[in-house]
Amino acid sequence: MNKPRTFSTGGIHLDENKLSGLQLVTFVDLPREVTMLMNQHAGNPARPVVEKGDHVKRGDVIANADGLVSAYIHSPISGEVTSVGMVKDAYGKPCEGITIKSDPIDYNIDIEEVHEREAVRTNDDIASLTPDEIVSIVKEAGIVGLGGATFPTHVKLSPPPGFKPEILIINGAECEPYLTNDHALMLAHPDEIIEGTRLLRRATHVPRAVIAIESNKPDAIRLLWGKTAGLDDITVMPLKTKYPQGCEKQLIEAVTGRQVPSGSLPVATGAIVQNVATAYAVHRAVRYDEPLMKRIITVTGDSVRFPGNYHCSIGRSLRSIIEQAGGLPDDTAKVILGGPMMGRTVENLDAPSTKGVSCILILDDKQARRREAEPCIRCGACVNACPMGLEPFLISTLARKGRMEDAAHEKIMNCIECGSCNYACPAARPLLDYIRLGKIGIKAVSKDKKKKLIKWKGH
Amino acid sequence: MSVIVTSVIIVGAIGIMAAIVLYVVSTKFHVDENPAIEAIESLLPGANCGGCGCNGCHDFAVKCATASSLDGLNCPGAGEEAMRQIASITGLDAGDSTQCVAVVKCNGSCDIRKTNAQYDGEQSCAIKASLGAAGDACPFGCLGCGDCVSSCKWGALSMNPVTGLPEVDNVRCTGCGACVKACPRHLIELRPKGPRGMRVWVACSNKDRGAEARKECPVACIGCGKCSRICPHGAISVEHNLAYIDPASCRLCLKCVDSCPTSAIHSVNFPIKKKTDE
Known part of the structure; x- marks a missing residue:
């Protein structure tokens, strides 16, 4: 057998810490109350179409997509809309949200529906769908990239003119430590993922799809290998375990050997990447006509009593999800949404979960604390680690000094914020913090310039 | 002894030649700068804070010296007294400024x-x-x-x-x-x-x-x-x-x-x- 592939530049090897390693999915009952945030996807926030006092059914659209890059939001429970207005998200920032409270009768009906939803489309129906129809079903179902970036899937499925996709890559790499939600999903629903993959492949007019899985998940590779054995359009590709292989650009290089050119879309290489969870959601949307209302969330951490993968409704409060895993441990110092490398610290546990939450990671004081930063010794560890081939020590210093033009010249915007440089730095310097700041600054400047240009053109 | 004499002569000669070159260049490329600019700049704090909206103190001095009215030109760092002096240098009325x-x-x-x-x-x-x-x-x-x-x-x-x-x-x-x-x-x-x-x-x-x-x-x-x-x-x-x-x-x-x-x-x-x- 060939050596498993991987990407060429940089990357780091991390302790896997896949604690919730039972790889089982625990089903969590419907919540009595949900709050759906309007900005839970990348792009424009959705516009609410319900008002306080309205009665909604499970699966009803409660907010419309605003513009092209945006997504519909559906109610995961039936009940009454109790408020439409500003709520605080997990990071303490105010944003618009819709709160829905279920009543007992609806709740029981919903539970039946969750467990036994009838298929709406038969195999023949699905086979006769045109690519455009699949894209519109995906759009209507409010599906976004479930790997964490939450980019609306229907936008990715219709690349801008001039780009011709050649291959679809289904991302089952799951390179972040602690996360097991994709792994569990692949073990629990391999057939559904394969069907979703085929639908995505047809929607994008590509002849071939690859399900890429890192070699630390041999059981998932074996299972999907067996399931795809007779298929000529879908193959499974094992990859070497290396962080950040789950990032779109690295994954494309690992699978196709092509690098995404600086500043252009990943589809320029002819590859479209979708997460396995997205493929599963597409299957649910097409076969069952079920919009995106629930997802698998890994709840994990060294002192969590029952670490595991919990299939729960979007919009459920983070605290109630943690309670499913045995509650917040006493020695909790930090709760992180996402993995330990790219995740962000939660400030408000009463905030609702969103479409992009893949993991709730609970760290104790020792793990949570940062080491004191020391002066840079120019060792180059960050340069070796950077998967984008950048010089993190340089761009972070330029950003700290406010030299944004120089930082832009050094390709700060190519940074994927994977955190490899921070991890590799022996002096524990906050490299990524300043790089992120620089990126925000440059985005603000270019927005400003655009505004000025529009003003100037208007005169 | 002769080493010292020759080196003094050589260095001296180089010095005289350089002085001649510098003199010629400075007269040939002399730029007449408004003396008001220098006078104004000496009144400014030199912090280049950008509070006036110009690109630094020199830029502000140039603008003051060339402006037809001092309205809208105000150095918050220098204070009202300095602005009055600038007004007297340029012969214009000081613009209104609220501290x-x-x-x-x-x-x-x-x-x-x-x-x-x-x-x-x-x-x-x-x-x-x-x-x-x-x-x-x-x-x-x-x-x-x-x-x-x-x-x-x-x-x-x-x-x-x-x-x-x-x-x-x-x-x-x-x-x-x-x-x-x-x-x-x-x-x-x-x-x-x-x-x-x-x-x-x-x-x-x-x-x-x-x-x-x-x-x-x-x-x-x-x-x-x-x-x-x-x-x-x-x-x-x-x-x-x-x-x-x-x-x-x-x-x-x-x-x-x-x-x-x-x-x-x-x-x-x-x-x-x-x-x-x-």
């Missing part, structure tokens, strides 16, 4: 502010602001890392270690506005210095609804509107659950300060009132 001073619109000091999480990352307001609420219950308040202090070229700002809030030195602050730009939460406002430094402002920027704002911080403006009703001059408006005192119409009567239920309105430099028994 402004920075005020901090947050009063959530360390002992009363509520926190949800601990931040132990890099001490920079800009980074903290990019993370959302950055640990504080109030997503509008001061972040306390002193980005404004490091932006101040005049040494007028300092972090008070007890309250965790920046403090403005009335005398040193020139109202250049560098701190206004530096604050990622837009907490600093330039307000007229007022007679003998007396001024009144709302020391809060919380735009949440009253109940929520109260939960987040005990001294937050809850947008109750009591101050705007009591103000006899109509200087106070409440927008987005936050009161704002218009410095142009405020007559410093201090009625609002006493009426505020959360003591969110601050006044400074007023003579201490004599206590009266009621």
Whole structure:
């Protein structure tokens, strides 16, 4: 057998810490109350179409997509809309949200529906769908990239003119430590993922799809290998375990050997990447006509009593999800949404979960604390680690000094914020913090310039 | 001995030749510069703070020397006296200028502010602001890392270690506005210095609804509107659950300060009132 592939530049090897390693999915009952945030996807926030006092059914659209890059939001429970207005998200920032409270009768009906939803489309129906129809079903179902970036899937499925996709890559790499939600999903629903993959492949007019899985998940590779054995359009590709292989650009290089050119879309290489969870959601949307209302969330951490993968409704409060895993441990110092490398610290546990939450990671004081930063010794560890081939020590210093033009010249915007440089730095310097700041600054400047240009053109 | 003589002669000759070349070049490429520019620049503080809106002090001096009127040209750092001198150099009338001073619109000091999480990352307001609420219950308040202090070229700002809030030195602050730009939460406002430094402002920027704002911080403006009703001059408006005192119409009567239920309105430099028994 060939050596498993991987990407060429940089990357780091991390302790896997896949604690919730039972790889089982625990089903969590419907919540009595949900709050759906309007900005839970990348792009424009959705516009609410319900008002306080309205009665909604499970699966009803409660907010419309605003513009092209945006997504519909559906109610995961039936009940009454109790408020439409500003709520605080997990990071303490105010944003618009819709709160829905279920009543007992609806709740029981919903539970039946969750467990036994009838298929709406038969195999023949699905086979006769045109690519455009699949894209519109995906759009209507409010599906976004479930790997964490939450980019609306229907936008990715219709690349801008001039780009011709050649291959679809289904991302089952799951390179972040602690996360097991994709792994569990692949073990629990391999057939559904394969069907979703085929639908995505047809929607994008590509002849071939690859399900890429890192070699630390041999059981998932074996299972999907067996399931795809007779298929000529879908193959499974094992990859070497290396962080950040789950990032779109690295994954494309690992699978196709092509690098995404600086500043252009990943589809320029002819590859479209979708997460396995997205493929599963597409299957649910097409076969069952079920919009995106629930997802698998890994709840994990060294002192969590029952670490595991919990299939729960979007919009459920983070605290109630943690309670499913045995509650917040006493020695909790930090709760992180996402993995330990790219995740962000939660400030408000009463905030609702969103479409992009893949993991709730609970760290104790020792793990949570940062080491004191020391002066840079120019060792180059960050340069070796950077998967984008950048010089993190340089761009972070330029950003700290406010030299944004120089930082832009050094390709700060190519940074994927994977955190490899921070991890590799022996002096524990906050490299990524300043790089992120620089990126925000440059985005603000270019927005400003655009505004000025529009003003100037208007005169 | 001869070595010393020859080296002195050689170095001397090189020196004379270089002097001739420099003389010729300086006469040939001489640029007549308006002497007013130099005179004006010597009056300016040379901090290149950008408070005048020009690219540094030299740029400001050039603009003053070439302008037909000094309206809109004002160096907040140099002060009124210097502007009068500049006016006399250029032979123009000095433009109107109101001496402004920075005020901090947050009063959530360390002992009363509520926190949800601990931040132990890099001490920079800009980074903290990019993370959302950055640990504080109030997503509008001061972040306390002193980005404004490091932006101040005049040494007028300092972090008070007890309250965790920046403090403005009335005398040193020139109202250049560098701190206004530096604050990622837009907490600093330039307000007229007022007679003998007396001024009144709302020391809060919380735009949440009253109940929520109260939960987040005990001294937050809850947008109750009591101050705007009591103000006899109509200087106070409440927008987005936050009161704002218009410095142009405020007559410093201090009625609002006493009426505020959360003591969110601050006044400074007023003579201490004599206590009266009621």
